Amino acid sequence: MKSKVNKLTESVSDIDRVSRAVSLSIKTHRKQQKLSLDELSRRAGVSKGMLVEIEKGSANPSIAILCKVAAALGLSVAEIVNISDDPPAYRIDPAAMPVLWQGEKGGTARLLAGTRGPDMIELWRWEMHPGESFASAGHPQRTWELLHVEQGELTLTIAEQSLQVPQGSAAVARTAAPHGYANRTSQLLVFTMTVAEMHSH
Structure with missing residues (x-):
């Protein structure tokens, strides 16, 4: 039951949008850094199977997994879900603020803004x-x-x-x-x- 609670959920469009962004972002950064799935799995402490599912866009990883993968790639979670940019100032509209946790009774955790990391x-x-x-x-x-x-x-x-x-x-x-x-x-x-x-x- 617990695994359901920490998922990237809200409306179907939000799930799809975040999954696509996460999938593309992780795959792109992993290839830029010339890391194999095995190496990223070792660095992040996340199973290779989970990484394959994430890169295919068929997994909705928990906040904890996103944090581990981001750290292993030297990125912030905001960069992975594509709400971070480079100009001195920029606006993030409500539609671009992903829900990264949903409670069993309808509670939510929304990432409003984030810097590029490490x-x-x-x-x-x-x-x-x-x-x-x-x-x-x-x-x-x-x-x-x-x-x-x-x-x-x-x-x-x-x-x-x-x-x-x-x-x-x-x-x-x-x-x-x-x-x-x-x-x-x-x-x-x-x-x-x-x-x-x-x-x-």
Whole structure:
């Protein structure tokens, strides 16, 4: 059941659009870097079978898998889903903001904007219905998340620590360790999140 929760889903057109963008992007960057599927699989810690399915456009990878493949290619998730560009300033329209997680009760995580990486910054907007949760195995060492709760109350868990973040409050978290977000209330939870992953020293 859990595998269904983390999929790239929304409307069929959104699934198709994101799958096509991810498929083409990963294949193109892998070939540019002269990496075999076996080598990318080893670097990313993702099975070769999954990579084949992704490149064919027939798999909807989870956020965790996208993060691993992006990191192995030295890219940001935004670059892989094609919402990143090079000019000093550019606009991203709502239709180009992919939903990369959907909860079992209709919650969503939408990637609003992101920089080109390996040093990447992403802006997300999450909506979680009562009882929904999301777990991450953790990011690279130098990763920070800044969260601001617009509505409801977020339960943020990192390793052994659990933090309640009520409406109007913000939180700063180092998210190399396993972590998760949950809505343990009876109200809708809405929060924005910035993820900064720094690789250079």
